[in-house]
Amino acid sequence: MEITKETLLEMYRKMQLIRYFEARTKELFAAGKVPGFVHLYSGEEGIAVGVCSALRQNDYIGSTHRGHGHCIAKGGDVKYMMAELYGKETGYCKGKGGSMHIADFDLGILGACGIVGGSIPLSTGAALHFKYNGTDQVAVTFFGDGATNQGSFHESINLAAIWDLPVIFVCENNKYAESTSISSVMKVEKISERASGYGVPGITVDGNDVIAVYETTLEVVERARKGKGPTLVECVTCRHQGHYEGDSGTYRTKEMVEECKKRCPIKRLCTFLQEEGFSSKKEIEDIDKSVEKEVEAAIEFAEKSPWPKPEDALTDVFVSPYY
Amino acid sequence: MEITKETLLEMYRKMQLIRYFEARTKELFAAGKVPGFVHLYSGEEGIAVGVCSALRQNDYIGSTHRGHGHCIAKGGDVKYMMAELYGKETGYCKGKGGSMHIADFDLGILGACGIVGGSIPLSTGAALHFKYNGTDQVAVTFFGDGATNQGSFHESINLAAIWDLPVIFVCENNKYAESTSISSVMKVEKISERASGYGVPGITVDGNDVIAVYETTLEVVERARKGKGPTLVECVTCRHQGHYEGDSGTYRTKEMVEECKKRCPIKRLCTFLQEEGFSSKKEIEDIDKSVEKEVEAAIEFAEKSPWPKPEDALTDVFVSPYY
Amino acid sequence: MSTREILFLEAIREALREEMRRDESVFLMGEDLRIWGSPMGQLQGLWEEFGDRRVLDTPISETGFVGAGAGAAVLGSRPVVELMFIDFFGIAGDQIYNQAPKLRYMFGGRMKVPLVIRTVIGAGNSAAAHHSASVYSIIAHMPGWKCVIPSTPYDAKGLLKTAVRDDDPVMYCEHKMLVNTKGEVPEEEYTIPFGEASIKREGADVTVVALGWMVHKTLKAAEELSKEGIEIEVVDPRTIVPLDRETIINSVKKTGRLVIVDEDHERCGIGSEISAIVSEEAFRSLSAPIKRVTTPTVPIPFSPVLENAVIPNEERIVKAVREVASFA
Amino acid sequence: MSTREILFLEAIREALREEMRRDESVFLMGEDLRIWGSPMGQLQGLWEEFGDRRVLDTPISETGFVGAGAGAAVLGSRPVVELMFIDFFGIAGDQIYNQAPKLRYMFGGRMKVPLVIRTVIGAGNSAAAHHSASVYSIIAHMPGWKCVIPSTPYDAKGLLKTAVRDDDPVMYCEHKMLVNTKGEVPEEEYTIPFGEASIKREGADVTVVALGWMVHKTLKAAEELSKEGIEIEVVDPRTIVPLDRETIINSVKKTGRLVIVDEDHERCGIGSEISAIVSEEAFRSLSAPIKRVTTPTVPIPFSPVLENAVIPNEERIVKAVREVASFA
Ligand SMILES: Cc1ncc(C[n+]2csc(CCOP(=O)(O)OP(=O)(O)O)c2C)c(N)n1
């Protein structure tokens, strides 16, 4: 596998876009601009970007409560995302969804989900649709370590296994589910060990190494496209902040968070890019600037966008009119 | 481990009691005496009897839709069982439960369950209660091969694992869930392979060898009593008739059913008892007769018992009066 | 139109066969569909005709396969998923409550979910507390589901075809006591729109709204009542979401009296809903209290004696109508 | 009795602390109870006092731990299990529908299930379609659950203590917009029996039955209406199962007019049920149609503008009362 400069820079750009989007979202939440529950993806960018860079546009991803990163990585427009976080009419979901419910069908983004484990069966169903129609598309379902203790995970991966569905189960193992440490809720060392109970390959990869994630994904996606079935890919990572905005995060020591930040996937790629001579400092700074500009423009767009009309609350329940 | 003649004969008696109870139930169902859905245990007696013989009276078992065998093996009285199958007031549940819902608390029978996988969390909770109170009781949860594809199995065994609960997960693998062959709904060879995903030991045993089941259970129960946690025990077996009364069973060839009947756990123990000199033909025939008598008396009891009063339909919803 | 008598379950099978022939994107998924043709044989012959690809046997993983149905629907398939009994809705509870019916709304109308769930409802054969429910009122309470409860082979076929073509999630309920009943069904293709009640009997004295199996019990009660000189109008809504308020209200405007016969539990049931609607919208027309004849909010008991005591029967219907008719 | 002002969440915490001190068989189980003291801090300090044994942190396995709670309850424990939001009921759907509340009945009264599920309900902070529901009407429709919806710290404490001591499954609903409100609570121990409504304001013109957060909105509306000369009687049932029919009906007998304000979805909701009961049992007393002010049967939208448009507000309450009051 050869990875081009273009791919690497695009991965860098997307990771930075996520990071900056989340940093600004954090501020906007604190400022009362973004209501509701907000779960930031900062620190985990290597996974979404590594995985989505190995996908085609017509492949689909299903996401979680911590979904901003997935959306951006799959090509989501931060303008419509930010407008959605604001609850504006111009948002991806016309303000009906908010942070935990963003989708963009045209880009293969099946949608975020407020229910832990809730979207795993849906993505599996997307893969069923691909198999039913004999296309070579694949679906990816993202979920956390905590979600692997849900029945929906178990049932879905088994379904995918027996039907050889083209779906990749990507577990983002950040070692915590809210305040709960993974070691207190499962006895296995690696989540990928759970794959064998379904007759599915399980792989553990460093989620903060975007290149490793990308390469692993390429392989398992290839396998899936060939009709050889699903893979469970565990990506080990950590989050840079609390579970959601408002969480004081006392269950992790400062040292743990600092250690986590040292493993930052963006810094790592940045160093790699420069050390391996893929790009200059200047190139990188240009990207950083463009990313900032994009997010600031998105905020402006969101700010200026109109609120939805109250009566729209009753539309979109059905395709046919509301009863 | 030494197994006494007394234990062996009691195991034989219980297996025969189940077999004869089921044979008569089949007839009574056909005759319209027993309404509802009836799932017979014939052919699988080695499991219930092997397992329950290794338990104490104050240990608890949770059961399934195919629960008559579990109930008898744990000491259930066939009189109250038969009356329940008839829907009579004298039945274990006053006629409210029927074949799929029989319990006897005093004997540690937590109850059958019409929902596949539905009782697994409940038995796990019984084990939690034991641990909470520091007793050395154990709980056993019986379930079929089909049930291991339910989320409730996954979630419960993981809970039991992380809390080292004294609960034994006994999978009765009869290779079919209704008309569905196990090979079409899971990719693993042995269901016990699923244990490793939870950090739990998994064992596969011949469910038609009651002695093997008994000895295995003794071991894993001992482990559980010592606070060392759950075990998944897969008992391989087969059923002698259709999934339920009314099933033509066309998904199995005649040869398969015949082969199954050859592996009969009762015949096997009977041969063993005589060949190893544990008991004479006469002793065995006496047991067979006593068992017949017991079941016939139970039928008479059921026949003669009164129907529940219609107004009782509104009692027992709550401990407090019905609203 | 030429008609013939067929079984309710044949009507279901015909509807699915026609729709599957018409539209490649329709497929069936559920437990024991292939060899058994589903437990009551509704689907027999479809696997033989359409093969493994379009008739999927699943593991016992309701969360998994109901969710997969929704996911496939979102992409453009038209899965008809079988939930063996409505009593099992909770096994797939989150997919049924939070996912399938909310996706479209949460995502601002960006997707549609043409999923049909076929399920079996109802008591009547001592199937006890886990296999006898009629809790479609829970489905009706959940935003995003349409819900169909046919009472005759004719309605069953026409409404199932509509369900398959509908772009929204539809819960389609087959009553176990009706599946083997017969009725006239045209040879020619037809569909029945959702939200149109069917007046199963006309009458000027009391309006009786009844659903599913209860329609038949009510029609029997009607004969008895007629002998006493009470003519009831039997309105069968056929779909509870959407509900044909207009037909119900017009009938009540005519009769001034309303009895609702429903097999679902009384508390927060569709019977309560219809009562509330009518007292809101036709208050002036009512000349007697609205009566509900429903199943009390208890688990369905096993023994025939007890089951009979809770499921609405002719006697209770007759009694309620008499009371309402004589109220002055 | 000496009282002091405490927060709703402190009332919950106090109730649990007292009950846990009183009865060793009471324990807590759920997600993030130890360090977080549950997401809104209701349980803070209890882990510190009662330790690991009596405060269990679970995996995200609602089916597993709700079922385990029911199983432990059957054996004699008194688990108080937290379901983080009522929106999650479907995740544990079968344990909540078919197991916990039906065990006693199915087994002919041979066991009791003293299980409490504490859960958070309600909209108001843009938590969107998966974290804002008030679907307690679904719980009320299921046979076997008692269901508590307190509106003040006083009610919250007294009813939670009763819930813990009750021998039947109880669903106890904490409204997220109330958890941080204050109210008077006695220093001394007290309990409040289930099935007794509380009249939060007396009035002779219109009866308004309201639940949870809606009680407060209704009380505000009452002030405005009072200025117009309309005096409403605000009846807070506090428990919907059992429901205090008597107090509601007596109030309607006095006022002749009824408005029901409920945050749950309209279709097949507890609002429908109360309407149906009153029109059955107090028909002659009604001098106007019964009006429901509820949340339409749509997923709860995210944007504050939209959320506001669906959740009942003062304006809608005032309007409904005016209509009913002026009906002639
Ligand atoms: C079924 C369900 N249970 C509980 C919650 C509350 N909750 C939201 S996020 C979360 C933790 C999820 O942990 P994990 O899957 O590891 O994802 P992470 O947040 O670490 O990315 C919990 C418990 C929920 N949303 N859904």
Ligand SMILES: Cc1ncc(C[n+]2csc(CCOP(=O)(O)OP(=O)(O)O)c2C)c(N)n1
């Ligand atoms: C949740 C659920 N899904 C489906 C059914 C219908 N059903 C009853 S028994 C059964 C097969 C169970 O297979 P298995 O667990 O292997 O037990 P066995 O009948 O073979 O003993 C099915 C699908 C059910 N009762 N509950």
Ligand SMILES: [Mg+2]
């Ligand atoms: Mg995590």
Ligand SMILES: [Mg+2]
């Ligand atoms: Mg089996």
